[in-house]
Amino acid sequence: MSTEDSHEDHGHHLPAVQDWPRGFGEASWWPFVTALGGAGIYFGAGLYIMGSGNNQIVSPIAGPAVIVASVGLFLVGLYGWLYHAFVSHFWSRGADEESEAALRWGMIAFLGSELATFGAVFTYYFFIRAGAWPPQGAALPPLLNSLVLANTALLVASSFTLHWAHVGIRRENRRQFVLGLFVTLVLGTVFIAGQVLEYFEFIVHEGFTITSGIFASAFFGLTGLHGLHVSLGAVLLAIVLVRALAGQYSAERHVSVSTVSMYWHFVDVVWIFLVVVLYVGAAVGAA
Amino acid sequence: MAATTAQIAFAVLMGLLLAAVGAWLARVENWRSYAPTDGRAAAGERTGYARREKPAGFVRWLTTVDHKDVGLMYGAFALASFAWGGLAVLVMRTELLTPAGDVVAPTTYNALLTSHGITMLFLFGTPVIAAFANYFVPLLIGADDMAFPRINAIAFWLLPPAALLIWGGFFLPALGIDAGPAQTGWTMYAPLSTGAGGDAVGGAGVDLMLLGLHLSGISATMGAINFIATIFTERAEEVTWANLDIFSWTILTQSGLILFSFPLLGSALVMLLFDRNFGTTFFAVDGGGPLLWQHLFWFFGHPEVYILVLPPMGLVSYILPRFSGRRLFGFKFVVYSTLALGVLSFGVWAHHMFATGIDPRLRMSFMAVSIAIAIPSAVKTFNWITTMWNGSLRLTAPMLFCIGFVANFIIGGVTGVFEASIPVDLVLHDTYHVVAHFHYVIMGAIAFAIFAGAYYWFPIYTGRMYQRTLAKWHFWLSMVGTNLTFFPMILLGYGGMPRRYATYDLPVGPTEYFALLHQLATLGAFLLALGQIVFVWNLVQSWLEGPRVETGDPWGLERDDLLTNEWEWFDRKLETAVADGGSDGAATSAAEIRAAETARTAAAGGSNWSDAVEADKDGTERRT
Numbered sequence: 001m002s003t004e005d006s007h008e009d010h011g012h013h014l015p016a017v018q019d020w021p022r023g024f025g026e027a028s029w030w031p032f033v034t035a036l037g038g039a040g041i042y043f044g045a046g047l048y049i050m051g052s053g054n055n056q057i058v059s060p061i062a063g064p065a066v067i068v069a070s071v072g073l074f075l076v077g078l079y080g081w082l083y084h085a086f087v088s089h090f091w092s093r094g095a096d097e098e099s100e101a102a103l104r105w106g107m108i109a110f111l112g113s114e115l116a117t118f119g120a121v122f123t124y125y126f127f128i129r130a131g132a133w134p135p136q137g138a139a140l141p142p143l144l145n146s147l148v149l150a151n152t153a154l155l156v157a158s159s160f161t162l163h164w165a166h167v168g169i170r171r172e173n174r175r176q177f178v179l180g181l182f183v184t185l186v187l188g189t190v191f192i193a194g195q196v197l198e199y200f201e202f203i204v205h206e207g208f209t210i211t212s213g214i215f216a217s218a219f220f221g222l223t224g225l226h227g228l229h230v231s232l233g234a235v236l237l238a239i240v241l242v243r244a245l246a247g248q249y250s251a252e253r254h255v256s257v258s259t260v261s262m263y264w265h266f267v268d269v270v271w272i273f274l275v276v277v278l279y280v281g282a283a284v285g286a287a
Numbered sequence: 288m289a290a291t292t293a294q295i296a297f298a299v300l301m302g303l304l305l306a307a308v309g310a311w312l313a314r315v316e317n318w319r320s321y322a323p324t325d326g327r328a329a330a331g332e333r334t335g336y337a338r339r340e341k342p343a344g345f346v347r348w349l350t351t352v353d354h355k356d357v358g359l360m361y362g363a364f365a366l367a368s369f370a371w372g373g374l375a376v377l378v379m380r381t382e383l384l385t386p387a388g389d390v391v392a393p394t395t396y397n398a399l400l401t402s403h404g405i406t407m408l409f410l411f412g413t414p415v416i417a418a419f420a421n422y423f424v425p426l427l428i429g430a431d432d433m434a435f436p437r438i439n440a441i442a443f444w445l446l447p448p449a450a451l452l453i454w455g456g457f458f459l460p461a462l463g464i465d466a467g468p469a470q471t472g473w474t475m476y477a478p479l480s481t482g483a484g485g486d487a488v489g490g491a492g493v494d495l496m497l498l499g500l501h502l503s504g505i506s507a508t509m510g511a512i513n514f515i516a517t518i519f520t521e522r523a524e525e526v527t528w529a530n531l532d533i534f535s536w537t538i539l540t541q542s543g544l545i546l547f548s549f550p551l552l553g554s555a556l557v558m559l560l561f562d563r564n565f566g567t568t569f570f571a572v573d574g575g576g577p578l579l580w581q582h583l584f585w586f587f588g589h590p591e592v593y594i595l596v597l598p599p600m601g602l603v604s605y606i607l608p609r610f611s612g613r614r615l616f617g618f619k620f621v622v623y624s625t626l627a628l629g630v631l632s633f634g635v636w637a638h639h640m641f642a643t644g645i646d647p648r649l650r651m652s653f654m655a656v657s658i659a660i661a662i663p664s665a666v667k668t669f670n671w672i673t674t675m676w677n678g679s680l681r682l683t684a685p686m687l688f689c690i691g692f693v694a695n696f697i698i699g700g701v702t703g704v705f706e707a708s709i710p711v712d713l714v715l716h717d718t719y720h721v722v723a724h725f726h727y728v729i730m731g732a733i734a735f736a737i738f739a740g741a742y743y744w745f746p747i748y749t750g751r752m753y754q755r756t757l758a759k760w761h762f763w764l765s766m767v768g769t770n771l772t773f774f775p776m777i778l779l780g781y782g783g784m785p786r787r788y789a790t791y792d793l794p795v796g797p798t799e800y801f802a803l804l805h806q807l808a809t810l811g812a813f814l815l816a817l818g819q820i821v822f823v824w825n826l827v828q829s830w831l832e833g834p835r836v837e838t839g840d841p842w843g844l845e846r847d848d849l850l851t852n853e854w855e856w857f858d859r860k861l862e863t864a865v866a867d868g869g870s871d872g873a874a875t876s877a878a879e880i881r882a883a884e885t886a887r888t889a890a891a892g893g894s895n896w897s898d899a900v901e902a903d904k905d906g907t908e909r910r911t
Contacts, residue, residue, distance in 0.1 A: 015352055015431075015437075016352050016436065019352075021342055026353040026356075026432075026436070027340070027341050027342055027346075027350040027351060028437055029349070029350050031352065031439075031441040031444060032350065032441075035445050035448075036444070038445060038502075038505075039445055042449075042452060042498045042501070043448070045498055046455070046491075046498050049564055050466065050491045050494070052564070055465075057464050057466055057491060085437060101519070102516045102517070105434075105519045106512055112546050113546045113549070113550040114550070115547070116546070116548065116549075116550040117553060117554050118554075119551055120553075120583055121554055123579070123582070123583060124574070124575045124579060127574075128575060210561075210565060210567060211565070211566035213568065213573075214568045214574040217569055217574060221558065221561075225554075
């Protein structure tokens, strides 16, 4: 008997009809594969730590090897998961309000947890900022420059272009939708490149590295964490863009556009807060 | 040159590995073991439609996205962790029998102490609650499954590797790696955890533990997001906010706490990892300092207490009325007190830091909130007592554990109010009084509620009934064991015995008094262990050969109008099973199964097997 989305006999909705292994409604290899890959990254990090420093107790190649293999496995799992859960049979899968609401609430809850993730590192910065400023011993790098301003403008603009794209799909204007997504992704990528350039300037030219004192920990901790989030956002945008180019989404079916937008706007807001507090706040207090 | 060649070879190797994985996954569809079972192999599933939903055998468990299966796996994992944490503490209690250190080295004691705390909180407490929540929240709210079934499965599968990393330090010497387990205590205070103690205390074992904890935190956060989305959006039409059951309320509140506390710990752990390995200054004296770690840790740590205690309170609020023959007294206020505890729990963290020399004005405000948090806890306690007042109590195993919960929670709570007061805390800080306080809550209350849930729902997840006599042995051994272990610790605390010490062979001080109390506590710990062996024995034996439950209402809840959704679901499942009975491979027909059960029940001494029999008897008595 074939597995349908729901059975007439007991009305039970089966969540994983498309997944491998085929032919079952409640079985999928993807969570296991993804978890194995994800956990492998942590094992690799552990091996890397044991293989580095003065006291090498495992081979230094072991950590990177396990990390690379695990990232591969992780991506395979993630790909299969997203593909079977969202991408395949896009037009025929059930898109009731209930499952859309679940995804939206899922993203809202995730963004709530992100507040806590950023909160810990911001707390460190406020902790040291409560002491004497500028911190003794280490000079602050030139924080306020045209690069930060340009990057901020780029990221803020990208929120507007993404919203423009979102409006586009809601009005069934495909051209506006795809163009808006594409421009957003370009702006996001340029932002990441700008951050890399800033790191390069600071580390190579200014000699300001992660070990350069108490402000450096806050600076690289916060910008690094934020950079990781922008990078994840860019990956999500790219997935949405590819699906849009493949002809998916419509005025009625665009919940992942909504959730990715929420994430992107959130990352944007964090950046504005970060610029005001970390860049402007540190430079102004030191003047 | 050699390095470059090695790297190229390595890249090629990785490419091959990925290709192999891809090929394997492509083959997987045709794998023979996926052939649908004819009913023989899918353990515990007797319903006909199971054949279309899950593959047979072991693969079923690796691939399942069914909330009930995931719940069972959480339960099995939590039980294994409980055993590890329990064995660790038995070694420690044995060491404390005498003042001198004569069983294990102090460093081993430190490592066991660390592992016991971390294991019980992160690998037993949180997962075992997830086990109940996964299995029962969807049934209680009438959902098909969790909102995100795959995220549910991945959240579970991250836990076993996290446990391996957390316990990793114990295995490293056996692997020929020159490092040992972490000895930082579960609080991982800087500067000890940043490496001040050198490799002997804070070597690679600490790094592995931090990584494992971070992974387990991701797992918990994913679960919390899933529960929030599920309870918000997947409720059946007839389940409204007004009639949402109390257990789901506590799970929702707990998930909210997890959402804002675990990720914060996650960031703090990564910061600690960077301090240890990459030269940052987050918790260095020049930077945030050891106090920043304590603030961040306890901003997570105190909500964590309520993450662990709220759902067990929900279990007690849910189960206790069923055996009192009446509805929960003041349901609304139990919900309000749950929400109040959830909010207040974020405002009490610095009461763990009264002795650190933080600003007295700050200390005072935390003392006020800490004492205030006793109020919602007391609201719950009085509601449980009033529910039982004049009720027709049935002292089944789940009910005994609920009553035990209330009794132990009162002791755990009242000792806590004393500690919340700054002047008293300055005397009792870092003594065994604190250990007694939180163990009364964690073992005496939280674990008791878990046992209550395990017995109450045993028919649902096994289809069978547990053995009543063994369950009562389990209860009394646990009740006596808990009080014998932890009450002496209150006195040890008043005597000034510091916690975390491997030895107490002191030139001054009441060593004999300490030794006597420690010996009582050790005796209690072994009683507790004996009780848990009885528990596991009962669980396994009854699961395998207990009498099958034939009714959807084994507790006789219907006559008090206390029947709930999960039992109605169970009843439907039983009816489906009877209708499909002929297709069950192992026993050829439902009638034959029942005949076999009857014979087995008779052989086992009949009423010996079940509280349900007792329930019926009591019911009859009550009606006459």
